[in-house]
Amino acid sequence: MVVCGGEPCGVVEGGGISLLPVLKIMILALVVAGVTPVVAEARECGESVVYRSGSEGYHTFRIPAVVKTAEGTLLAFAEGRRDSAGDSGDIDLVVKRSRDGGCSWGSLAVVADHGADTVGNPSPVVDPRSGDVVLVTCTNGGSASLRQIMDDELLPGQGRRVWVQRSRDGGTSWSAPREITSSVKDPGWRWYATGPGHGLALRGGRLLVPGNHTGGDTTESRVHGGHGLISDDGGLSWRIGYVDSRSGGQVKLSESTAAQLPDGRIYVNAREGGPAPGTRATSYSSSEGQSLDRPFRSEPLLEAPVVQASVLQAGALVFAGPLGPGRARMTLRASHDLGRTWSSGRTLSSLPAAYSDLVRLDGSRLGVLYETGRVSPYETLTFTSVRL
Secondary structure (H helix, E strand, O other): OEEEOOEEEEOEEOOEEOOHHHHHHHHHHHHHOOOOOOOOOOOOOOEEEEEEOOOOOOOEEEEEEEEEOOOOOEEEEEEEEOOOOOOOOOEEEEEEEEOOOOOOOOOOEEEEOOOOOEEEEEEEEEOOOOOOEEEEEEEEOOOOOHHHHHOOOOOOOOOOEEEEEEEOOOOOOOOOOEEOHHHHOOOOEEEEEEOOOOOEEOOOOOEEEEEEEEEOOOOOOOEEEEEEEEEOOOOOOOEEEEEEOOEOOOOOEEEEEEEEOOOOOEEEEEEEOOOOOOOEEEEEEOOOOOOOOOOOEEOOOOOOOOOOOEEEEEOEEEEEEEOOOOOEOEEEEEEOOOOOOOOOOEEOOOOEEEEEEEEEOOOOEEEEEEEEOOOOOOOEEEEEEEEO
């Protein structure tokens, strides 16, 4: 053992000396001398703007989704809306990469461009077996309106369709979109959306992407349901898992997000636009997403405007969404009892805010990619690092 100032500064191991204590002393000396050392650890950089509307050839960027690859790179997905802020038209699916935990971001890359058609609702998930990034998206004809889709007034191929892509190099390059509509969309469903937001890689290896659908010929018969997309072979093939479809009643399901709880169950949280008291609806699955333990029901204790939100199991179950009133005040709330009750929350900003997605950065931090701006929530997609 080597001693420096009465304390061990290196331990002889296999004929060499461990230099970690020596390094600490050197860093301390640099600090005393007024020099800021560079330390190889995760940076604490707070907030960064990933996408800014009106730049990089796009009118508006919306609908965030974020995952961390097996190598630790963050991938931030968005809809690049070329000509307007509207939900239809010429919309591409784009991505940016960060190698430093969200402090800085690389150049924009187009993942899917279906010409003048609409590509959106990104739902990425990292396959734990291969390390590949699997991306599920939806499309429709660029001129198709929501009413035309709901009323089935479109030519074949112009309605909602579902696609999957794959990256084997951490999001640098992507396979061509491959259609899986016939495997995951019931013929009676007209509107259809995946996520948006990250999918789940379950502990047993199954991939699960939450979705929602709408069908029916009239307002009275129309169903607003939630469902899950399941893959047991790393995203090569997909099928429909749980389904909750109901017409009328108290629950009107829309955009969905999910997390796997410590007890193995899947917690599903959906946007809810029905007459029930509350704007979120929840359910659980004990079968890895194959079926639900009970139908979705309104969650009046989880206050939020009617908007997409995100959940993540990170020690506690974390919920990200605007606190309101209206689409403003992005807030993180935590549940320590598997989604039954929730904390009052931590507000990240008092500014306008809308859609969001959560990602685990390391053992002590998570990241939030969300829509925000000073006047409108659709001015930027901003990434914030938060300590748990």
